Amino acid sequence: MQVKQLSFFPRLQGVLATGYKKEVKDLLSSAAKAKGSEIAPCLNVYYCFVDISVRTSGTPYSALDIRNNEITLNTHLSALIGFIYKEVEASLGARYKYAHYFKKVFAEFAGRYGMHITNIKISDTRLVDDTNSCITLYQSITTNTQLIEYYSGWMCKDKLGNSHMLHLATWCDTYGAEFTSLIHTVISNFTITHKTTRISSILSKLLALLNEFTLHCKTKEALGRSLECENSPIFMEEVLNSMLFKSMIKNHDPKNFIKNWTKTIQLFNKCFIETSFFEEPLKPFLMPEFKEPKTSSHSISIGGDLKEEEKDRWLTGIPLEIKDETALEVIQQRLNLDLEHIRTLTKRMFEGIQSRQKRNKKFVESGEIKPLPSNTGKRDKIPTGIDHLKNTVATFHHHGFAVGSRTSTFLGFDGQGDALIEELNLPTTKSLNIIASLLILEHPKITPSWLQEWELYDRNGNQVGLKQTGKQWIAVSFKNRKGATTAQQEVILTDYTKTIIDVLIEHTSFARDALKSNGGSDWRYMMLTATLQGASLPKNLGQQLAAHGPYQKALAVESYDNNQQALLNQESATNLAKVVTPRSIRRARGLQIYLKTQSLKAVAEALGHKEIRLELLEVYLPKPLMEYFNKRWVRQFQNAIIFEALKDSPYLFDALDFDESALDEFLKNHRLGDLPDNLQRISANEKENKEYINNLDELVFTLSTPLLQVLLAIQSVIDTAKNDEVFIPIINKWYQSAVFILNHFQLSQKGEKYRRPPEEAIPLYESALNNPLNLNVFKENILFHSN
Incomplete structure (x- = not known):
C-alpha cells in the first residue's frame, strides 16, 4: 500500500479514539520530532496498521491494552x-523513517x-535481524486480509501502460466491494x-462526480433507481446544483465550474453511458452554458490574461498626463528590462549546467569508484565529497540510484542533498525551468x-522530438487543446536553441537510461527529473x-x-521573481513583440495561433493593452471634464488624478477641444438649422447589419x-438612400458613381440578406393611414 494514497481513505479517520489520536499526533511532533508535513502520513500508516491488525470491531481503538501491559506494548510496536x-510500498529509507519515528513515539509513551x-535495531540500507523478526511476528498475528486488499487501493493504466491510483474508497465504503x-x-x-497526461484530469473529474453520488444516494439500490433512464436527468440536475453551491461557497469561479461540469458529463457519458453500464437517459444531461459579457472584438489573446501582479508591474503607475505614445514606450521599456534580466541571469545558469556537464563527463572516466556500504573492503580508502568531486561523480554514475536514502552521506555530502544533486548535474525542476525559459524567450509559441507532451522518442525508439529538415532543425511536440488535426506543433530552431536542446538531451540522459531499465514508457519523454x-x-x-522555487529565487538578484549597464536592482528583481512562470514569460514576449513590430500578425505567428485573420489585425490590440487603454482613456476624459468644471475652484487638485506640476502637460495632451463646427452651428432657430442642413453636400452612414x-x-x-398604397413621407427619402447604398453591394451598375464596398462591410450585408425582416409587419408600420 502506498502511503500517499492512504489520505484518500475516509475510513481511517475513525480508527482511533479521539483522545488516543491526539496523543499519538502530539508524540510524533514532540518525541519523534517529525516535520509538520510528515505527521499526517505517519498517522495514516498507524491507523492502517491498527485497522488491519488490532481492531476487531468497529469501535475506535483507545489503546487500553497497551497502556497497562509492557509485553503487549512491546509486541504492538514490533508488529507495527x-x-x-512488509506492507508499506516505499523505499527502504522511507520505511526506516516511519519505523524510527514510531520507536521514538512508543519509547516516550512507555515512559x-x-x-x-x-x-529494536533497524537500518535504512538493509533488513537486519531485528527487522526480520518484526516481520515474522507481524505475519504470525491475525490480520484482516480484506482490509489489506482494501488499503492496497485500485489501479488503472493509461494508453502507454503507466499505472495510476484510482481513489474508490468512498465509493467502496458506501456501495460495497x-x-x-x-x-x-x-x-x-x-x-x-x-x-x-490526460489521466489525472479524467480521474479527478470522474471521481468527484462519483463521490458526489454517494452523498445523494446512501445505498446501491437508491443509486440504481436514480440512474434509471427516466430519473437520471433530474438526478444529475440535483447533483449539478449541489456541486455548484459548494463551489460558490468556496468562492471558486462559476465559469470554470460550468466548464468543468460540461467536461465531466462528457467523460461520464463516454465511460458509463456509451458502454451501457448505466442506462442512457431519456433526455440529455443538463450542460448549461455560462453567459458573460463578450470581450472586445478589437483585441487578440497574447497567451492568456495578465495576472494582477503582472499588470501592477508593467501597466501601473504610468503618468496620466503623458501622451499615449509615450505610455506605450514606458510599457515597452519595462518589458524589455524585465525580459533582459530573465534572459541574462537564466543564460548564466544554463552555462553552469553546460559547464558541469562537460566536467562530469571527464570525471566519470577518470574518478575512482567507491564500493557500496555493504562491501566494506575498500570503502574508506576512496575519498568522496566536495573536495573529491571526481570520485563522487564517478561513484554515483557507476552505482546509479542503488545506494538509496543515504546517498548524500555515502558520497560525502551529509545533510547537503541539494548541493550534491547540483554537482551531479541531475535534471531538476530548477534546471528544466532554466531550459524552458530560454526556449520560450526565443520561441514563445x-x-x-x-513541453509536457514533448516526446524525444516514439514507441519504436525512433527520435521524433528533434528532427532535421534540410539545413534546419525542428522541435516537434503536441498541444492537446488544439484538437487532433492541429495538435502537432513544430518549432523551427535557431542555432542557439538547437544547442539548448542538445544540452537538455544530454542533461536528462542519465535519468532516461534509469527509467528505460525500469520498463514503462516515461523514458521516451524529453522533460525528465531526478533525485x-x-x-x-x-x-x-x-x-x-510555475511554483515559486529555486529558479525564481535565483532571479531575485540585481x-x-x-x-555592465544596470538592468534591475535587488528590490525590483525580487518583485519580478514572484511573477516569473513559463506562461508569464510567454505573455510578456507577446506584448514585447507587438510593441516592437506594431503587428498583431507577428504576435499571432510568434505565439502559434491557429487562425490569423489579416483583414482584422490592423484594428486589433493585444487584450491587456486594449483593457489598459480603455481604462486610461476613461480616466483622461473624466479628468478633462473635472478640470473644465472645477478650473476656478480651490478644490481642483483634490479631484484630479495628478498634481499641479503635471497640469500643463495634461492640458496640452488631453484637454477637451472645441466642439466640431457642425455642432457649434446648431441654433435654437429652426429656420437657420434647416437652411444649414440643406446646404450640406454629403451624408455619412454608419453601416451595420x-x-x-x-x-x-x-x-x-x-x-x-x-399604385394605391401611400407611405409615410420620410420613407421616400430613405428609399433613395437604400437604392444608393445597396447598389454598391449588388454591383448591378458598373458606372463610375459606384465602387466596391469595404471588405469588412460585406459580412454585414450578407448577414442582413440571410436574416430578412418580416416584410408584412414592416410594410404595415410604414404605410400612411388617414384618420
Whole structure:
C-alpha cells in the first residue's frame, strides 16, 4: 500500500479514539520530532496498521491494552514495525523513517505509563535481524486480509501502460466491494485508451462526480433507481446544483465550474453511458452554458490574461498626463528590462549546467569508484565529497540510484542533498525551468502543455522530438487543446536553441537510461527529473515550473547586461521573481513583440495561433493593452471634464488624478477641444438649422447589419408596392438612400458613381440578406393611414 494514497481513505479517520489520536499526533511532533508535513502520513500508516491488525470491531481503538501491559506494548510496536516493512510500498529509507519515528513515539509513551520498550535495531540500507523478526511476528498475528486488499487501493493504466491510483474508497465504503470492482473495471477500460497526461484530469473529474453520488444516494439500490433512464436527468440536475453551491461557497469561479461540469458529463457519458453500464437517459444531461459579457472584438489573446501582479508591474503607475505614445514606450521599456534580466541571469545558469556537464563527463572516466556500504573492503580508502568531486561523480554514475536514502552521506555530502544533486548535474525542476525559459524567450509559441507532451522518442525508439529538415532543425511536440488535426506543433530552431536542446538531451540522459531499465514508457519523454533516489517524468510539469522555487529565487538578484549597464536592482528583481512562470514569460514576449513590430500578425505567428485573420489585425490590440487603454482613456476624459468644471475652484487638485506640476502637460495632451463646427452651428432657430442642413453636400452612414436589414426591407416594399398604397413621407427619402447604398453591394451598375464596398462591410450585408425582416409587419408600420 502506498502511503500517499492512504489520505484518500475516509475510513481511517475513525480508527482511533479521539483522545488516543491526539496523543499519538502530539508524540510524533514532540518525541519523534517529525516535520509538520510528515505527521499526517505517519498517522495514516498507524491507523492502517491498527485497522488491519488490532481492531476487531468497529469501535475506535483507545489503546487500553497497551497502556497497562509492557509485553503487549512491546509486541504492538514490533508488529507495527513488521507491518511497515512488509506492507508499506516505499523505499527502504522511507520505511526506516516511519519505523524510527514510531520507536521514538512508543519509547516516550512507555515512559509515561512506567514501562520500558525493548530496543529494536533497524537500518535504512538493509533488513537486519531485528527487522526480520518484526516481520515474522507481524505475519504470525491475525490480520484482516480484506482490509489489506482494501488499503492496497485500485489501479488503472493509461494508453502507454503507466499505472495510476484510482481513489474508490468512498465509493467502496458506501456501495460495497463487489459494485466497486465493477466500477473499477469500467474506468480501467476507459483510461487505457487515453494518454498519460490526460489521466489525472479524467480521474479527478470522474471521481468527484462519483463521490458526489454517494452523498445523494446512501445505498446501491437508491443509486440504481436514480440512474434509471427516466430519473437520471433530474438526478444529475440535483447533483449539478449541489456541486455548484459548494463551489460558490468556496468562492471558486462559476465559469470554470460550468466548464468543468460540461467536461465531466462528457467523460461520464463516454465511460458509463456509451458502454451501457448505466442506462442512457431519456433526455440529455443538463450542460448549461455560462453567459458573460463578450470581450472586445478589437483585441487578440497574447497567451492568456495578465495576472494582477503582472499588470501592477508593467501597466501601473504610468503618468496620466503623458501622451499615449509615450505610455506605450514606458510599457515597452519595462518589458524589455524585465525580459533582459530573465534572459541574462537564466543564460548564466544554463552555462553552469553546460559547464558541469562537460566536467562530469571527464570525471566519470577518470574518478575512482567507491564500493557500496555493504562491501566494506575498500570503502574508506576512496575519498568522496566536495573536495573529491571526481570520485563522487564517478561513484554515483557507476552505482546509479542503488545506494538509496543515504546517498548524500555515502558520497560525502551529509545533510547537503541539494548541493550534491547540483554537482551531479541531475535534471531538476530548477534546471528544466532554466531550459524552458530560454526556449520560450526565443520561441514563445512553446507552452507548458507542449513541453509536457514533448516526446524525444516514439514507441519504436525512433527520435521524433528533434528532427532535421534540410539545413534546419525542428522541435516537434503536441498541444492537446488544439484538437487532433492541429495538435502537432513544430518549432523551427535557431542555432542557439538547437544547442539548448542538445544540452537538455544530454542533461536528462542519465535519468532516461534509469527509467528505460525500469520498463514503462516515461523514458521516451524529453522533460525528465531526478533525485538521489530515482528518476521520474513530471506529471504536472506546468504547475511545477510555475511554483515559486529555486529558479525564481535565483532571479531575485540585481543584474547587469553584457556592457555592465544596470538592468534591475535587488528590490525590483525580487518583485519580478514572484511573477516569473513559463506562461508569464510567454505573455510578456507577446506584448514585447507587438510593441516592437506594431503587428498583431507577428504576435499571432510568434505565439502559434491557429487562425490569423489579416483583414482584422490592423484594428486589433493585444487584450491587456486594449483593457489598459480603455481604462486610461476613461480616466483622461473624466479628468478633462473635472478640470473644465472645477478650473476656478480651490478644490481642483483634490479631484484630479495628478498634481499641479503635471497640469500643463495634461492640458496640452488631453484637454477637451472645441466642439466640431457642425455642432457649434446648431441654433435654437429652426429656420437657420434647416437652411444649414440643406446646404450640406454629403451624408455619412454608419453601416451595420440592422441598418442594412431595414434598407433591404424598404427597397423591397417600395419596389413591389401597389399604385394605391401611400407611405409615410420620410420613407421616400430613405428609399433613395437604400437604392444608393445597396447598389454598391449588388454591383448591378458598373458606372463610375459606384465602387466596391469595404471588405469588412460585406459580412454585414450578407448577414442582413440571410436574416430578412418580416416584410408584412414592416410594410404595415410604414404605410400612411388617414384618420
